[in-house]
Amino acid sequence: MDKLIAALLIVLLFFIPILMKKTIETKQEDVATEEPCTIYITVEGVDEPLPLEEYVLGVVAGEMPMTFHDEALRAQAIAARTYVLRATDRGKKPIEATVSAQVYKTMAERKERWGKEFKRNEKRLRGIIESTEGDIIVYGEEMITAMFFSTSNGKTETAQNYSGSSIPYLQSVESPGEDIVAAEVERRIEMPIADWNKALGSTWNADRFKSLQLVRNQTGRVQKAVSGDFEISGRKMRELLGLASTDFNIAYDITNKIVIIDTKGYGHGVGMSQYGAEAFARGGWTAENIIPYYYSGTKIKKFELDESECLKSPTLANNSK
Incomplete structure (x- = not known):
């Protein structure tokens, strides 16, 4: 009996390290395959x-x-x-x-x-x-x-x-x-006066364009546009007219009744x-x-x-x- 017990102990001592190794490898594998957060x-x-x-x-x-x-x-x-x-x-x-x-x-x-x-x-x-x-x-x-x-x-x-x-x-x-790197920095729009008036929701004529003032900030963009009792922010004017940027100049062609708008840059x-x-x-x-x-x-x-x-x-x- 003593010999049998001794033999069993030897067998267990042989297999315990193997079992432990497999357990460790399984845990390492679980860690390795865990998906990232x-x-x-x-x-x-x-x-x-x-x-x-x-x-x-x-x-x-x-x-x-x-x-x-x-x-x-x-x-x-x-x-x-x-x-x-x-x-x-x-x-x-x-x-x-x-x-x-x-x-x-x-x-x-x-x-x-x-x-x-x-x-x-x-x-x-x-x-x-x-x-x-x-x-x-x-x-x-x-x-x-x-x-x-x-x-x-x-x-x-x-x-x-x-x-x-x-x-x-x-x-x-x-x-x-x-x-140098942009294909287009400056753009021009020629807008019929009817489209201009519709976009701004007001009636403009040659005299109103003559009194138009574009008030610019330190970055050269139009902070507000003023003409008589008309006043609007440059940002709002850009949105209403669909302009490329708030750095714009405006001229009015009286003969053809067209508003000419030149912009520089694109985006806010x-x-x-x-x-x-x-x-x-x-x-x-x-x-x-x-x-x-x-x-x-x-x-x-x-x-x-x-x-x-x-x-x-x-x-x-x-x-x-």
């Missing part, structure tokens, strides 16, 4: 919620051409991620897919837009998004409202001039070189200029240089989300193959 973005008009990084890819594709430098695209990715996280309260609310928020392009739309270049562009863009994964812009420790626009008039606009609210990181900065002018970012990128700047330049006093940090707030999702899939 992420959040989903609900885009209006898109059937299924999207993982954050997949959404950012679609925004960069919608907001910038693929002819842009990698560093400009990286800056756009960081701004887009910051914007959506703040605008949706970290994915809790839906967001529009248009210029009223951020332009988002689905994969089907990207395929249609890029055609034969789809695989190459998709692969390149996924690499760019992955290089910024989780990066957001903060002022102090607070995530910013990362406003951006297409083209400036040589300077960005302040939040104070745009909305009446002063925001420390949305100040005016010089944005040189855009006239607040935050990061996309063509300005491209100009800086071509000059050797990285996204890490571009972001704090356009968003004064900010820094880039990794986004942190409490495990209890998020859903489990696979990492950014490579669908370009």
